[in-house]
Structures are given as C-alpha cells and as structure tokens.
Amino acid sequence: MASSKRMQPDRQSGLFMRYLFFTIICLFFSRIGIAAEQLPALQGTPSSVTSQIESVDETLPVAVPEPSAKALAHYRSGTVLWCIRTIWELWLPILFLFTGFSARLREFARKIGRHWFWAMCIYFVVLVVLNYLLSLPLAYFQGFIRPHAYNLSNQTLAKWFTDSLKELGLVLVLGCLFLWIPYLLLKKSPRRWWLYASLAMVPIYFFVVMIQPVVMAPMFNQFTPVKDKALEAKIMALAERAGIHGAGIYEVNKSVDTKTANAYVSGFLGTKRIVLWDTIIAQLNERELMFVLGHEMGHYALNHVVKGILCLSVLTLVAFYGVHVAASFLLRRFSRYFGFDQLSDLASLPLLVLLINVFSLVLTPIGFAYSRHLEHEADRFGLELTHYNHSAGTGFVKLQQQSLGVPWPGLVYTIWRATHPSNGERVEFFNEYKPWLKHEPSRYEAYFTPEQPKK
Ligand SMILES: [Zn+2]
Secondary structure, three states, X not given: OOOOOOOOOOOOOOOHHHHHHHHHHHHHOOOOOOOOOOOOOOOOOOHHHHHHHHOOOOOOOOOOOOOOHHHHHHHHHHHHHHHHHHHHHXXXXXXXXXXXXXXXXXXXXXXXXXXXXXXXXXXXXXXHHHHHHHHHHHHHHHHHHHHHHOOOOOOOHHHHHHHHHHHHHHHHHHHHHHOHHHHHHHHHOOOOXXXXXXXXXXXHHHHHHHHXXXXXXXXXXXXXXXXXXXXXXXXXXXXHHOOOOOOEEEEEOHHHOOOOOOEEEEOOHHHOEEEEEHHHHHHOOHHHHHHHHHHHHXXXXXXXXXXXXXXXXXXXXXXXXXXXXXXXXXXHHHHHHHOOOOOOOHHHHHHHHHHHHHHHHHHHHHHHHHHHHHHHHHXXXXXXXXXXXXXXXXXXXXXXXXXXXXXXXXXXXXXXXXXXXXHHHHHHHHHHOOHHHHOOOOOOHHHXXXXXXXX
C-alpha cells in the first residue's frame, strides 16, 4: 500500500507509521477520488448560469469522453512512478538490514539513550530521518516537480518543504508514542504477538482517525465553515434531508497546494466531519456540488469510516500473522547478516517494515476492492438523495478532463491503486441508476427525512 497522513497517496516520509497513515488515508478518508485543474469559478455565478442549472434535465445521460493525450501521458508516467516507489520502499529496508546498519544503529542508540525507551526513540528518529533524506529526491519529484509539470499545482516550494517537514515531525512523534507497543508484545509473547499487536492496533487506528481532523489536518491547511453562506444553508438543508443533524461541514484552503479538487469525510465520534476543498467549490456548479455532498453524506450516514477501520483491522491481523511466519523464516536464514536473531530486537524494525510492505502489497487488492464497494454505495446514496444523475455525470466529466483522469484504467491500476470505481463506471452508473423513475424502492430511503427532495 502507499500513502500518508496527507490526502495524497503519493506524498510521505516515514517508516512504520507511514504504513499506518497511508493505509488509513487510502482506505478511509473516503475521498471522492477525483482531481481537477481549476475551472473559472462558477460560484456566485450570474443568473444566466443559475437558470441553466435550474433547467437541467437530470434524466439525460452523459457521455464518457476519451482521455486526452496529456491525460494518457500522466497516467503512464504515474504507473512508472508507482513501480519505482514500490520497489524503493522494499529496497531501502533491505539495505538497512543486509548491511548490518540497523544493528549498528541499535548499538549506538543503546549507548546514547541508556534507558530502553530513549534508546528506542533515538533509533527510530535516526532511522526515519535517514529514510526521509534518502527518499527526498523521489518525494520532491513526485510531490512537487511532477504536479507542476502537468500544471496541476499552485504550491510554492516553501509550502511543499514545510509540509514535508511537518509530516516528518508527525511520524517521529507518533512513532515514539506507539512503537513500544509492538516491541513490548514481541518480547512478552513471541508466539502470539501478531494477534495481540493487531488487537492493539484497533484503538490506535480509531485514535489516529479521531485526532486527524483536529490535530493533524490543521497543521497543513486552514479549515473554516463554508464561506459562501447561501451555499452553506443549502448544504445544511441537504444534510437534514439525509438524516444528518448538526454535522460539521468545513471548507479547506487547498487552493494553496493544488489545482485538483476533492471532498472527504474524516474523523470519528466528535471529530466526524465533511470537508470540501475550496477548489471543488470553485470548479463545480451547484447541482454538481450537491451530488458530491450527497456522496459524502452517504459516507457519513453509512459510517464508512468505521467500516473502513474494521476492514483495515482484519487485514492488519492477516498481515501481522504473515509477518510473524515470514520473519521467523528470514531470521533463521539471514540473522548473521542482520546482526540480530530475535524479532523483539529493536534492530528488527526494517525487517518489520519490509514485511509489512510486502504483505500490504498482497492485501491491498482486498482493501481497495472493499473501498470501491463503499464508494459505489456512497454514489448510490448521493443519487437517491439528490436525483441529480445528469449533474453528477457532468461534474465527474468536468473533473476527469481537468484532472487529466483516465476513465477506463487498466487491470493492474484497478487492482492495486484504485480506491474508487473508475470514472467511466461511475458516470455509467449515474446514467442508469434511477429506480425512482420506475417507482421501485431506493436502498437508502429509510435514512432520509420524509420530505421529498425539491427538484
Ligand atoms: Zn467517497
């Protein structure tokens, strides 16, 4: 798997905790998975545009356009970059392990730190910072050079770099807070650690998801109530119809970072919220935006964040068991190179990371298939709530074209990288899913307040 505390799956530094963040973000911050260059702002549009929107025939189908040559180039170069990054993330821990560097670093940390906890922190900090520095050129290319080359980013180098340092700081703090847990379990229960550690991960996942919107996200961007008050009132009315009362709905100034557009649901319990990037508010017309909100309200009402964490917890159990079995095998064969022969040795961290990366690569297709299922259901919820089928289609076509999206990606992309159904599949679903026209029951009717939506 691949990604970070941030919303973008391709930007991150860090080791152990990166896996955690990446996985959570990829699967569970429930983005609608579209990105776009900025269109001329349609927000606060003159009445001519508003009247056009009012007269949209929502029963008309929308054609899925062919991707542009630039979009195909973006897709192909993205695939090459994904391969390079995946290999890099496997190769780096192999290097730390087989050179004996990890064992030497553990010795150094023990001498300096004395107490086991400080030794662990020193070891972790040095390893993660080294990993960060070695990965910096690739991260810079992927996170800064490439989006600018495709005209998908507005971000200044200073913002990119300070964000990158903040991410590093977060990984260091969270790693020092939580890393002792698996090592304690490895020491106390060498045979069953994988079971107890995966159980321990469940509250950690919930904790990270809960603090993410209030602690981490505001470190990078400004979150405010929706600035356009007329729009906010319409969003609140839609939320009431969706059976969501008193939901937090925020606007975030992502236009400083990107020209792409997005929306997502994050948080847990008191921090649960719907977040709209300011770019998506600027790019979509009102009905298109209301469908996107209906989709996000689907995630919110159907508890997709919690379902995602539970799915991740099951995958974690399988992955940790796989790590347990594979690590025993590797330790028997290669411990003389590694400089340690117990998984409970702190120096085993690159081995754990390597194996977690391998097993997450194996398990990613399952997690992503589940994620695509949740996204499809959120689409269904959004359509049933708004009946804006045509506007959903035009919105997604607009975003596909602006974001250099490819409507029908290949099988390998779908299996390992697609957290959402393809744009082509989604638009076709918008075109055909209208049970209310045939007086058939809708799946999520029971969630909606009785008043029928205004058309
Ligand atoms: Zn979604």
